[in-house]
Amino acid sequence: MIRLFSLLLLSWLLGPGALPTPRREFVMPEGSGSLTGFSRNGRLVGVSGGTSQVAVFQTGTGLLLRTYREHRQPVVSFAFSPRLDTVVSVDASGQAHAWNPETLTTLARWQAPSDVTRVLFSPDGQQALLASRSRRWLWNLRYPATEPVELEFNGPVVGDITALSFSTDGTRLATGFETGMVLVQDLKTRAYQQMALFRTSVQGLSFGRDSLLAVAGTPEFRSWHPGTSAAPHTQVLEQPAVAIAFDEDAQLVLLGSPTGLTSVWSPPEKQLIFTCQGKGRTSFVQFQPEGSLILAAFTEDRAKTWKLQ
Secondary structure (H helix, E strand, O other): OHHHHHHHHHHHHHOOOOOOOOOEEEOOOOOOOOEEEEOOOOOEEEEEOOOOOEEEEEOOOOOEEEEEOOOOOOEEEEEEOOOOOOEEEEEOOOEEEEEOOOOOOEEEEEEOOOOOOEEEEOOOOOEEEEEOOOOEEEEEOOOOOOOOEEOOOOOOOOOOEEEEEEOOOOOEEEEEEOOOEEEEEEOOOOOEEEEEOOOOOOOEEEEOOOOEEEEOOOOEEEEEOOOOOOOOEEEEOOOOOOEEEEOOOOOOEEEEOOOOEEEEEEOOOOEEEEEEEOOOOEEEEEEOOOOOEEEEEEOOEEEEEEEOO
16 A cells, blocks of 8 residues: 555656656667566566577666576567576477576476467466467476476367466466457366457456456456456556556556556556556566566567656
């Protein structure tokens, strides 16, 4: 609640026409920088995009600390574990690497049987989910030498996979499809529930404590409570949204637009309370773990952080 009050005060002080300047910009040695993410404690920022490298920066200073160079093809996705000092990155050839961001030691490699397009860690940091357009695998990072196990669908596969999100307790996985369908699967029982949230491709998913938020490039986000019979709720926005993330307390929502406008939304206030600007399409948004920064990546700009309070 302190963060929410501070943001409301900041939005009033800045006024509707003023946009804050970035706290830091992360300059890649080469490449686009359209892929990014915070480390588990928020003290490091990883950046990649367009090359075979993943650069590791110090969050506070923007200083480039080290670069992971073990891929031979352009990196298409990567993620930091929220609990372990581990990164999983995948390249255009389908090769996945698990590695330590402090030492750059490669812990394990795995060659996927089809192109992997996205990586996501479970909330406990023990497993990484790797997904292609139609398949998903779980990699147990407690034993990185073991091969990932395919997570099969019990329900129908309705088009290409376009978005993923674990529930906050790690027991359920939401999968979004190009058809606008979202499927939520219980990882223990494999029971599933599905909902047609949009008529266009789902572009972002984020689980809160009891709700799942989804965006599809339209000026709205939708809130669904899987496991209940309640109909999804639609929150109209002034800008289309293509990326979305909850903060750790599930009190604030971070939204990215096709024009680089990145905003913090307050569900209790039902209004935007913080807005900043990048160039090109927003490709990723994230709140800093246990911190007061937001991180965003763009298709035509450097990855940047902004201070919330």
